[in-house]
Amino acid sequence: MAKKIFGLKQIRQLEEIQKTRLKKEGTGIHEEVQELIQRLTAGGVGTPDTADPFLIQTKVLWDFGWGRELGVTTIDAYRKSVEKEGLATKPDRPAGMPEHLNRLVLWDRRPLLEKRERREQVSLVKICRLLNVDFSGDDETFIQHEATPEITVPVRWVWCQDGRRNRNRSPKDCRTSFHAPEVGIEALGGLFLFAQDRSVIGGTRGAWHVVDLPGSVHRDCPSRCACLLLWSGWPRLRWGWDDDADPGCGSASRWE
Structure with a gap:
């Protein structure tokens, strides 16, 4: 799959979205952008430097927004919620x-x-x-x-x-x-x-x-x-x- 890189085009689009929001609703998109940044940097950026499938795969789902959709605010809280469901962190x-x-x-x-x-x-x-x-x-x-x-x-x-x-x-x-x-x-x-x-x-x-x-x-x-x-x-x-x-x-x- 070809790599898609975030660049100036997306930054300009975000600026235009914010201008439209400010004009219509009086609010920008700071909170949405900040949520994305915090989510993608929680627990480190990208795949954790480990072979542990639990840490790797929970991080992947967290980055895609699983924790946000469940209403949890930290990656540790998301991982704990997964464990509470009875999932083995070291699967056989x-x-x-x-x-x-x-x-x-x-x-x-x-x-x-x-x-x-x-x-x-x-x-x-x-x-x-x-x-x-x-x-x-x-x-x-x-x-x-x-x-x-x-x-x-x-x-x-x-x-x-x-x-x-x-x-x-x-x-x-x-x-x-x-x-x-x-x-x-x-x-x-x-x-x-x-x-x-x-x-x-x-x-x-x-x-x-x-x-x-x-x-x-x-x-x-x-x-x-x-x-x-x-x-x-x-x-x-x-x-x-x-x-x-x-x-x-x-x-x-x-x-x-």
């Missing part, structure tokens, strides 16, 4: 799990839960907004495929693979070849994986990769499944035919 690899499930990813569903018709539902629209992923659908676009049990605990470690081993195989074929407790990953899992490693999609010529997400299918057309791709330099959550095989696409999976 489950016995008998295939070696190809080699990516450990932190899921924190809490800021994404919204009440819909007397039930709580994860908002894909919200996580896409937090991660700056383009999504033309809504929270009703995808449903869980019956072969992929939904993860309902608020916070969890998930072992998964990014689909590169399944390139040039259709999502439908991959879905039937997974043996429980390995299942096709859903859209939410693909987005959490992308949050921790944005290079999971895209790449150089010949190694370009689209992550198929066979655990989520289109509500109105179940023969289409979710996929995560890079298009025109922008990450996008889309859907495609689940019987199509392409050398640049492969189905990701996870451990139940």
Whole structure:
């Protein structure tokens, strides 16, 4: 994925936004900009200099705004809130799990839960907004495929693979070849994986990769499944035919 650098163009845009706000409402954007600066510098700038997955991955989610959405004001408070959910800070690899499930990813569903018709539902629209992923659908676009049990605990470690081993195989074929407790990953899992490693999609010529997400299918057309791709330099959550095989696409999976 091409690196996008903050520069004078964005500074000028912020200045114009502030001028408009001052004219309309009499207030600038100091608080919003300061919140962003404080959030991105809390606990150090960028990935912590450690191999500890708990420290690294909570920092990533914090930088994307998970703590803000939960109403906590420091990264330490966010980490403590994660621990209170019963998450092991030193996760063990489950016995008998295939070696190809080699990516450990932190899921924190809490800021994404919204009440819909007397039930709580994860908002894909919200996580896409937090991660700056383009999504033309809504929270009703995808449903869980019956072969992929939904993860309902608020916070969890998930072992998964990014689909590169399944390139040039259709999502439908991959879905039937997974043996429980390995299942096709859903859209939410693909987005959490992308949050921790944005290079999971895209790449150089010949190694370009689209992550198929066979655990989520289109509500109105179940023969289409979710996929995560890079298009025109922008990450996008889309859907495609689940019987199509392409050398640049492969189905990701996870451990139940």
